[in-house]
Amino acid sequence: MAPTPCSRRALLLLLCALLSLLRRSSAGNSRVQTAVNITWSSINFKTLLQWEPEPINYVYTVEIDGNLMNRDKTCIHTTKTECDVTNMMKNVRDTYIARIYSEVPYEEDNYDTPPYGVSLPFIPYDQTEIGIPTIKYFEQRDKTLKIEIADPLIPYRSENGSFQTIRDIFKDDLKYTVYYWKDQSTGKKMSTERSNQFELSVDKGKSYCFYVQATVTSGSGSRNSPKSIEKCTSQEDLNRLDLDTILIIVAIATGVLLLMIILAVVVCKCAKAKAAAKKKEDMPPNL
Structure with missing residues (x-):
């Protein structure tokens, strides 16, 4: 039986509707x-x-x-x-x-x-990568260079509300290395500690420069932080330290000298008092 004009028209409308839906779906996916x-x-x-x-x-x-x-x-x-x-x-x-x-x-x-x-x-x-270490404090006195490093903070807080540091997380997996050398010299030494505090042996009266690098060892291997900003001790600081030492020695010497003078005065007065008392004892009773 041949399709009627009405059925052909309905079939055509249905086909158009399906094509329209396909276009919409295709347009939606493309954006x-x-x-x-x-x-x-x-x-x-x-x-x-x-x-x-x-x-x-x-x-x-x-x-x-x-x-x-x-x-x-x-x-x-x-x-x-x-x-x-x-x-x-x-x-x-x-x-x-x-x-x-x-x-x-x-x-x-x-x-x-x-x-x-x-x-x-x-x-x-x-x-996670380790950030650049920060030098919190350093001082060169005589033959010792002291350095303290600030453990980097992390976004997580401890029970008391303060921010934790990477040391709270990594513990013994964290260590620092200090690279140091005499100012104007190319010879470089290094020292590694699991602590964030260093006491390095150096030559007295010589300025030193240094930087710090953090290292974390975990299951995936070792990760190094970028190098810290380079720091140097100055000759002025060393001279000031020497002046402080001299002033301390002078103060101690002055104190010792004053003590000796006071003791001498006291001994002298005591000797004079004893001599006066003895002289008085030796005088005749009728005088």
Whole structure:
């Protein structure tokens, strides 16, 4: 039986409707791109997630998943391509992955999982970079150069509310190395300690320069921090120290001299008093 004109018209309308839906679906998919080039950037446990491309007419939502945590979302419906995920990674030994969803925010009735990109795994303890060490204090006195290094702070707080340091996390896995040399000299020495305090033997009266580098040893190997700012002891400081020593010696000598003078005066007075008393005893009674 041949189709009637009405049935042909209905079939044509249905075909047009299907083509229209396909065009809409194709247009919708073309304006949403999946996140690519996803990278972790972490220094002293402050961790950022970065990706591409810049969104146009859509947004991103970041989801963090760890072995020891439930999936949780952050940076919801952001138009940026960077997200600070530090507070979601407080268990620094856990292994995390990130999913970055590309979403059209006004399509609330779309229950399908939006397209997403997945990051490589990230372990903060093994992969965070160590920041530049800071020289807190240094002093050269006689044949000793004392140096104290400030342990870098991290974003996490201890129970008393103060910020923790990388030493609180890495403990014995953290060590410092001081590289030092005589000013205007090319010969360089080094000293490594797990402490942040150094006492180095140096030549008296010579100025020294130095810098510090931190090293962390963990399961993935050793990581070195960038070098600290170079510091130098000055000849003026050394001369001032020598002057202080001289002043101390002069003060002690003056004190000893005054004490000797006082003792001499007291002894002299005592001798005169004894002599006067003896003279009085030797005088005849009628005088």
